[in-house]
């Protein structure tokens with residue numbers, strides 16, 4: 001757990017779900033269904049974090065670790081609370097938890113037209129890589 005300004009970053013708990021889903025929706029992100037999250041939480045629950053302010057959950061980030069690489073997914077901050085360091089605080093706490101797992105490198109995906117997202121990640125030291133994303137539903 002860590003604190004940034006008036007917010008605390010802590011592990012997700014199920015009562016947070018509706019607010020987290022609303023944050024993802026407000027940020028235009030796909031909402032991860034409860035069943036998918038339940039499966040994720042059987043592996044590395046300490047990597048699913050929320051930022052909590054006095055009036056509730058104001059940010060979220062979902063980390064995963066496959067034993068070789070870490071992934072940062074679904075970062076979203078309440079549109080009314082942006083540019084106050086919440087995104088930075090969520091990522092800093094997640095990075096600290098990855099380090100505790102001896103995770104040597106983290107990756108993430110940003111849509112190329114997400115200028116704010118790209119600036120945010122560059123500011124935190126994340127540089128674009130030339131890889132092309134390939135995907136297939138199973």
Ligand SMILES: CC(C)(COP(=O)(O)OP(=O)(O)OC[C@H]1O[C@@H](n2cnc3c(N)ncnc32)[C@H](O)[C@@H]1OP(=O)(O)O)[C@@H](O)C(=O)NCCC(=O)NCCS
Pocket residue numbers: 027074075076077078081082083084085086087088089108109110114115116117119120121123
């Ligand atoms: C990207 C996002 C998570 C940033 O959250 P945030 O809490 O506003 O970010 P922070 O306040 O911690 O910003 C840290 C730094 O990143 C940079 N930054 C953040 N938002 C920025 C923006 N809109 N434009 C330019 N730079 C930005 C700034 O350098 C900022 O520091 P500063 O405010 O002192 O100048 C938030 O805008 C968001 O939820 N966006 C929608 C979802 C999304 O795009 N997620 C990330 C893609 S995976």
